[in-house]
Amino acid sequence: MSETELHPEAQQPPESELDEDDRLKPEFVSAVLEAVEAGDAETAHARVAPLHPADIADLVELTPAELRPALAAAISDLIDGDVLAEMNDWVREALVDALEPHQVADIAAELDTDDAVAIIEDMDVEDQREVLRALDPDDRAAIEEALSYPEETAGRLMQRELIAVPEHWTVGDVLDYLRGHDELATDFWEIFVVDPAHHPVGTCALSWILRTPRAVSMSDVMKREQTLIPVDMDQEEVALRFQKYALISAAVVDASGRLVGMITVDDVVHIISEEAGEDILRLSGAGEGDINEPLFDSYKGRVRWLITNLITAMVPATIVFFFDATIAQKAVLAALMPIVAGVGGNAGTQTLAVTVRALATNQLTQSNTIRTIRREISIAVLNGVTVATAIGIAVGLLGVVISDLSSNGALPLVIAAAMLANILIAGLAGVLVPVALERFRQDPAVASSIFVTMVTDSMGFLAFLGLATMSGLVG
Amino acid sequence: MSETELHPEAQQPPESELDEDDRLKPEFVSAVLEAVEAGDAETAHARVAPLHPADIADLVELTPAELRPALAAAISDLIDGDVLAEMNDWVREALVDALEPHQVADIAAELDTDDAVAIIEDMDVEDQREVLRALDPDDRAAIEEALSYPEETAGRLMQRELIAVPEHWTVGDVLDYLRGHDELATDFWEIFVVDPAHHPVGTCALSWILRTPRAVSMSDVMKREQTLIPVDMDQEEVALRFQKYALISAAVVDASGRLVGMITVDDVVHIISEEAGEDILRLSGAGEGDINEPLFDSYKGRVRWLITNLITAMVPATIVFFFDATIAQKAVLAALMPIVAGVGGNAGTQTLAVTVRALATNQLTQSNTIRTIRREISIAVLNGVTVATAIGIAVGLLGVVISDLSSNGALPLVIAAAMLANILIAGLAGVLVPVALERFRQDPAVASSIFVTMVTDSMGFLAFLGLATMSGLVG
Structure with a gap:
């Protein structure tokens, strides 16, 4: 077997439509x-057809x-559920609005619950109802149930298509079940083991099943410690939990602990x-x-x-x-004061950025x-x-060359003291404001920066102009 | 089978050390x-022992x-490779520095290549060499090869433990192979199909194998379109590719297209x-x-x-x-000019943030x-x-109540015109600066904000004070 570089280029597609x-x-x-x-719809279609769904979504964006609309008409058969699932929310919403409800229903029917919900949830209530009517009863029930959970929760994110088996089954039973039932899900990464009341009792990675002889019982292969996701958990918490525990998929349970769905890492x-x-x-x-985003929404x-x-x-x-009396006497102060305020503001923003990230990642x-x-105070000092x-x-x-600056020797000291004071205040505000907002269960990122900038601007001007007045620089 | 809420609490651990x-x-x-x-090392150990590795890592942080050091000594047997892999880089580095090389080698030996490399790569060259010497030859070769790739590339990120099978094998062959070889990887999500020269020709999700009868050939189950990762690809590009194509794992290939490793989504x-x-x-x-991060590094x-x-x-x-002559005559201008500069700066930062995100996510x-x-110009208008x-x-x-502001009727017009001009400039700079940096292959996030703020401050002062002077407000 020759392992030399015989035809390395044979591995690559003939020519790529993608840059590096x-x-x-x-x-x-x-x-x-x-x-x-x-x-020329035909040419357009021929060029787009070989693309991956994610790239077709990008093309529409x-x-x-x-x-x-003209592009969508030319490649309408290529815009399937996978493409819509990959598309930017705003672009998809506009595109779906332009479709007939029965077309949306056709697309939704071929998707996992979570992707179907993502497409339907932004529609008008009226259109939503029409799409649901056009679906077959099973799909409709699944999507209606998903829509009954609040937006941005695990209930919206999960898919109901999953594999759950009883504890007493053997690996062989599982294999026979999977091979014998065509209607089951095809893409999954873990199998959930449930008790008779449908409470999850363990999780089993597919690789463990593949490596285990048929006769072994599932209860001996599965891992009992598992991370369960409550159906009403906020999607941000779900994401942090997946990240923290390096999950591939996780069982979603309702208030009584019963398995109702599964979330996979790609979602x-x-x-x-x-x-x-x-x-x-x-x-x-x-x-x-x-x-x-629509222009007017961004503006608002x-x-x-x-x-x-x-x-x-x-x-x-x-x-x-x-x-104003101080400034009228010594206008150069007006030129220097934005420096004190601006650099202080920057120092505050640095601390703010670090603190907000640390809070968001649960490090702080x-x-x-x-x-x-x-x-942060040590760094500020x-x-x-x-x-x-x-x-x-x-x-x-500068005072040596510009006479206006040299008229009083205290100016360098005044600006240095004001700068020191402002950077200290900036460091303090930059960490305390977001931490306080978080403690009061507010989003630390939303209002912090306006408040911190107000503090650093005010303190910069007050310290600089105040010290200049007191030091006898003017008057 | 009763599906009522018999013992829902039985699903939960007796008491959790975690908040919501x-x-x-x-x-x-x-x-x-x-x-x-x-x-009291014993009590500490007893409380920490039941925690998940990710939580033990958090505890150390x-x-x-x-x-x-005292904590690490008390729970030394609990700080295994999984814990170190989950730990913040800085904290881990300090902890690993405190360990003997043979202890590090013991930990590295039990890990996948990628996690072992993450622990070893930050050590001094001398210590690194000592750890490598203490490893068995196979592990050493794998880690030395990984270390030969530049930092933050796919080569560092990948693990070499993967399952690759020839095209002509059947599903049954794969099952027998996996069950019969204890030394194979245990955690994997896809199987790679390779040609005799070890070039990947297809990928097969484990769920497809589980759902297929033993007699079917792998070449009929596998998917031929696959996303290959070049071994020298930057880790940021790897992450974007995983995200774009919703990958669970991907094959890593060397320059000649041969399969050399695998990257999984949890990494x-x-x-x-x-x-x-x-x-x-x-x-x-x-x-x-x-x-x-060490305090002095943050300061620098x-x-x-x-x-x-x-x-x-x-x-x-x-x-x-x-x-300065203008300001000396009308000091109230000094009070108003930071408003023009500051709000303009904020408008610039908004555009900047949107543009930088759109560039980073390949949307722009x-x-x-x-x-x-x-x-962006429309929004700025x-x-x-x-x-x-x-x-x-x-x-x-305000001019009605504050005489200093009312002395000349042109002031409201002057400040409005300056504000309009500055917000337009801010919008333009906020989008053009990062786009230009990206075009010249620079990081659009790094230098943009200082430059944009300089522009909005300068334009704010120039437009406001210039218009005030020209309009005959002073002099």
């Missing part, structure tokens, strides 16, 4: 869209909204990514922050934050206003809160001393 | 640490650094979360942003950013400095760049008009 980052190449997207615009992966990426959008007040989400910011900005402005709990606050020294020296040196 | 968010309860942590401090989940959460830390210049990472910020802050300060590609820029109107009216109304 797995994104569709812009040339490919333009070629398809040009065909669609030219009314990358298509300008006004061209999407959780995009939630993990979404939740981890959400903090940055929340901290900046960017709302949903999705580039496919962001402008609310900017108006709030406008109001909180009145606090530092008022502080400056009280020092009550047990190490005091330690973490002490740690080190940062404060370094940056204060730097700005003091810089202003001192 | 799966975090160790603070009372439990204190109790263990008190026992450790009192020298939540323990103050000075107490960790990728924490990378997905890390990478998605990293942007917020990078945008704020918080470096690694891990609360377990953050202060570099603050000093850079100090330097860029000189640009807007210089602009204000040129208007060359195909929709122009459209996304147009979209809407935001700008709304916020400019609000600040204009607010300043106009």
